[in-house]
Amino acid sequence: MNAQVDPLPLAPVVAPAPGVRVGVLTSGGDSPGMNAAVRAVVRTTIAAGGEAYAVHEGWAGAVAGAGLLRPLDWDDVSGVLHRGGTVLGTARCPEFQTRDGLRAAARHLVGAGIDRLVVVGGDGSLRGAEELRQEWPGLLQELVAAGELSAPTAAAHPRLLVAGLVGSIDNDMAGTEMTIGADTALHRICDALDALRSTAASHQRTFVVEVMGRHCGYLALMAAVAGGADAVLVPEVPPAEGWQDLLVRRLTASRAAGLRDLIVIVAEGAVDRQGRRITSAEVGALLTERLGGEGSRVTILGHVQRGGRPSAYDRWMPTLLGHAAACEVLRDEDRPSVVVGVRGNRVAVTPLPEAVADVNAVRDATRRGDFAVARVARGRSFGSLSTAVDELCAPPESQGTLGDGETSSGSAVVGGPTAAAPDRRPRRIAVLHAGGPAPGMNAAVRALVRTAAVAGDTVLGVSGAVPGLVEGRLRPLGWAEVDDWVEAPGAELGSRRDVLEEVQAARVADVLREHRVDAVVLVGGMEAYRTGAVLQAAAGRHPALEIPVVCVPAAIDNHLPGADLSIGADTALNVVVEALDRLRVSGSATRRCFVVETLGGPSGYLPMMAGMAAGAERAYLPEDPVTVHRLAEDAAAMTRAFADGRRQWLVVRGEHASADYTTEVITRIFEAEGGDLFDVRATVLGHVQQGGTPTPFDRLLATRLARAALAEVDRQLGEGAVSSCAVGEVAGSLRLTPLARLEAELAPGADRPREQWWRQLEKVAARVATP
Numbered sequence: 001m002n003a004q005v006d007p008l009p010l011a012p013v014v015a016p017a018p019g020v021r022v023g024v025l026t027s028g029g030d031s032p033g034m035n036a037a038v039r040a041v042v043r044t045t046i047a048a049g050g051e052a053y054a055v056h057e058g059w060a061g062a063v064a065g066a067g068l069l070r071p072l073d074w075d076d077v078s079g080v081l082h083r084g085g086t087v088l089g090t091a092r093c094p095e096f097q098t099r100d101g102l103r104a105a106a107r108h109l110v111g112a113g114i115d116r117l118v119v120v121g122g123d124g125s126l127r128g129a130e131e132l133r134q135e136w137p138g139l140l141q142e143l144v145a146a147g148e149l150s151a152p153t154a155a156a157h158p159r160l161l162v163a164g165l166v167g168s169i170d171n172d173m174a175g176t177e178m179t180i181g182a183d184t185a186l187h188r189i190c191d192a193l194d195a196l197r198s199t200a201a202s203h204q205r206t207f208v209v210e211v212m213g214r215h216c217g218y219l220a221l222m223a224a225v226a227g228g229a230d231a232v233l234v235p236e237v238p239p240a241e242g243w244q245d246l247l248v249r250r251l252t253a254s255r256a257a258g259l260r261d262l263i264v265i266v267a268e269g270a271v272d273r274q275g276r277r278i279t280s281a282e283v284g285a286l287l288t289e290r291l292g293g294e295g296s297r298v299t300i301l302g303h304v305q306r307g308g309r310p311s312a313y314d315r316w317m318p319t320l321l322g323h324a325a326a327c328e329v330l331r332d333e334d335r336p337s338v339v340v341g342v343r344g345n346r347v348a349v350t351p352l353p354e355a356v357a358d359v360n361a362v363r364d365a366t367r368r369g370d371f372a373v374a375r376v377a378r379g380r381s382f383g384s385l386s387t388a389v390d391e392l393c394a395p396p397e398s399q400g401t402l403g404d405g406e407t408s409s410g411s412a413v414v415g416g417p418t419a420a421a422p423d424r425r426p427r428r429i430a431v432l433h434a435g436g437p438a439p440g441m442n443a444a445v446r447a448l449v450r451t452a453a454v455a456g457d458t459v460l461g462v463s464g465a466v467p468g469l470v471e472g473r474l475r476p477l478g479w480a481e482v483d484d485w486v487e488a489p490g491a492e493l494g495s496r497r498d499v500l501e502e503v504q505a506a507r508v509a510d511v512l513r514e515h516r517v518d519a520v521v522l523v524g525g526m527e528a529y530r531t532g533a534v535l536q537a538a539a540g541r542h543p544a545l546e547i548p549v550v551c552v553p554a555a556i557d558n559h560l561p562g563a564d565l566s567i568g569a570d571t572a573l574n575v576v577v578e579a580l581d582r583l584r585v586s587g588s589a590t591r592r593c594f595v596v597e598t599l600g601g602p603s604g605y606l607p608m609m610a611g612m613a614a615g616a617e618r619a620y621l622p623e624d625p626v627t628v629h630r631l632a633e634d635a636a637a638m639t640r641a642f643a644d645g646r647r648q649w650l651v652v653r654g655e656h657a658s659a660d661y662t663t664e665v666i667t668r669i670f671e672a673e674g675g676d677l678f679d680v681r682a683t684v685l686g687h688v689q690q691g692g693t694p695t696p697f698d699r700l701l702a703t704r705l706a707r708a709a710l711a712e713v714d715r716q717l718g719e720g721a722v723s724s725c726a727v728g729e730v731a732g733s734l735r736l737t738p739l740a741r742l743e744a745e746l747a748p749g750a751d752r753p754r755e756q757w758w759r760q761l762e763k764v765a766a767r768v769a770t771p
């Protein structure tokens with residue numbers, strides 16, 4: 001694909017000619033996050049000097065006209081970020097696929113002066129958009145010929161410019177790594193799975209859970225990994241004949257290994273190799289008949305998956321893309337429609353026909369039975385996890401894929417052990433945490449234990465972090481023991497902020513020798529990295545330390561070099577955003593400014609992204625010190641806004657934004673400026689931000705990075721050249737950062753990277769926050 005990944009995700013806003021109108025519509029199945037996209041399109045258009053129009057009820061609204069095309073002001077899209085569904089309404093509209101339907105849509109759009117469209121919908125909706133664009137000149141000619149449109153009006157709108165944003169929970173479209181709504185749907189599914197596990201465990205029952213995704217197994221596969229399922233059936237990995245026996249054997253082995261709760265996920269589009277539909281009811285009946293015991297229960301999650309509050313990601317990502325899409329159509333270039341998507345957290349723009357061709361190629365490959373092609377086309381994460389899922393789900397003795405017999409590809413990002421040589425000595429890998437607890441740490445340990453078990457390796461858990469390592473508190477972690485660690489918040493092994501001291505290295509060498517440790521994996525923050533660096537520096541003096549030391553980034557602050565995102569940051573972000581939503585509701589009856597202090601340490605990631613996701617008016621970050629001048633400007637802007645009728649103003653302040661202008665000081669300044677016009681309240685969110693249940697994203701990231709760490713251990717031991725490094729993902733690719741380079745990667749005088757990708761988003765957040 002020729003997507004252009006924009007290294008600076010901020011497309012310049014081009015000032016349009018006077019009277020330029022941008023229409024925005026949502027179409028197909030609704031998805032959480034569509035509202036954030038609409039808000040960004042509207043506000044970016046207005047900020048650039050254009051006019052924004054809503055086309056209500058999707059393509060049906062364009063076809064019907066009749067008052068469904070209406071102008072939108074800045075404030076019309078206030079207070080929509082936290083709402084699920086789409087405030088514009090959506091529909092599936094078969095009529096739009098007819099010539100008459102297209103012509104009616106063109107007539108109503110031109111009639112409203114709209115010749116630029118941002119369409120938020122699934123692949124069907126976007127196909128429709130491209131068709132309308134291609135047919136536009138012909139449709140206008142037909143309308144002129146029929147006397148339904150004047151020739152000068154047609155001449156004033158010679159072409160339609162279209163940018164598509166993929167809004168669908170299915171994550172089934174090319175041109176973007178994530179579709180708007182898929183992350184939230186995973187939240188819904190994982191919440192349901194976490195709830196089902198407790199009742200399943202109580203009765204030692206098996207649950208068969210059907211999840212959505214018409215033709216695409218993305219939700220099912222990711223939910224299986226993030227939700228700790230025991231087996232999964234998805235259309236892209238159809239099981240071979242006799243899969244029923246294999247499934248029963250697998251679940252029997254899991255039960256024998258000590259699991260009380262068993263979960264099988266079935267994608268709604270699951271099929272076997274002959275293309276025959278596999279239903280959740282069929283799987284439920286099979287397991288009730290063959291597993292005995294308490295039998296099985298079937299739960300179809302249905303439309304619950306599509307509803308409810310959007311996750312933090314489904315607010316900031318569509319905001320970024322909505323902004324970029326508006327910029328695309330404001331540019332006065334006649335060109336094919338584009339899909340504005342996201343890749344590695346950066347904006348990626350792909351010609352729509354190309355994205356559609358790619359989706360068609362997946363469908364054709366699936367029809368041909370070429371499932372490997374279909375899996376790869378679904379994206380990196382899908383490709384890698386579809387072959388790795390069995391390693392994570394099934395006890396080592398019952399390994400064997402439910403799919404088409406292909407095993408893990410062993411690529412770097414996939415991670416996981418490379419195929420074990422017959423004479424390979426089983427390895428012993430110690431894992432410990434260092435730093436503040438980060439949700440997802442347990443999921444990383446679980447992935448290590450289970451992936452290592454496939455090659456016969458043992459993972460030794462170190463209790464009590466660095467002091468525990470010094471005291472030799474290591475024990476093997478069992479395959480079944482870590483089963484529900486995927487969802488467990490906090491750090492089961494314990495995490496503390498101690499960094500290993502040089503004088504302790506000799507003692508640690510003794511411990512590692514006693515326990516015959518071949519490699520150390522540290523899952524944690526800067527303390528983990530620095531401990532790794534101390535171990536490496538001491539390796540020359542202590543042969544037992546001449547082993548691979550690999551760090552996995554886990555810190556809610558998201559301040560670690562060599563990783564766009566560290567484990568735990570997404571969970572903390574969601575906790576903050578939920579708190580901000582609640583504060584907004586609490587203040588809805590008053591005229592009030594909230595000053596909210598977040599954690600985040602040296603990095604502004606949490607306050608900035610939470611502010612963007614919750615629609616905060618201002619965010620104060622440690623990277624950009626607060627000054628009295630800025631406070632005066634903001635107080636004046638706030639006062640003007642309240643005087644104009646605004647009822648709320650939200651300021652998010654990172655805990656280290658300024659040593660002088662503390663949350664209390666800022667609150668008092670604003671309070672003094674507000675007089676009788678508004679009042680001000682301060683809220684310090686504190687450690688609730690560390691205590692969330694890991695989000696699906698953090699569980700998946702933890703799984704990917706833990707497997708990548710193991711792959712690196714395997715590589716180093718295989719090649720006999722050991723070193724210490726950190727694994728991370730940067731712009732969607734795996735990166736290994738030598739720990740020796742750690743300090744050089746940090747900004748001068750601060751424990752955060754020199755470059756932080758998310759800082760590009762600040763301008764977008766500011767542009768859509770206030771007029």
Ligand SMILES: Nc1ncnc2c1ncn2[C@@H]1O[C@H](COP(=O)(O)OP(=O)(O)OP(=O)(O)O)[C@@H](O)[C@H]1O
Pocket residue numbers: 027028029030059060091092093094095096097121122123124125126127128129131167168169170
């Ligand atoms: N090939 C097409 N040509 C023109 N219009 C289309 C086409 N396919 C779909 N549409 C229009 O887009 C609407 C939505 O399409 P569809 O039902 O496939 O949902 P979708 O956009 O793929 O969303 P989701 O992924 O949520 O199902 C259709 O009802 C129709 O109006």
Ligand SMILES: O=P(O)(O)OC[C@H]1O[C@](O)(CO)[C@@H](O)[C@@H]1O
Pocket residue numbers: 029122168169170212213214268306
């Ligand atoms: O809401 P409807 O029209 O029943 O459609 C359900 C379908 O829409 C989706 O939610 C989104 O495409 C699918 O996962 C599901 O199969």
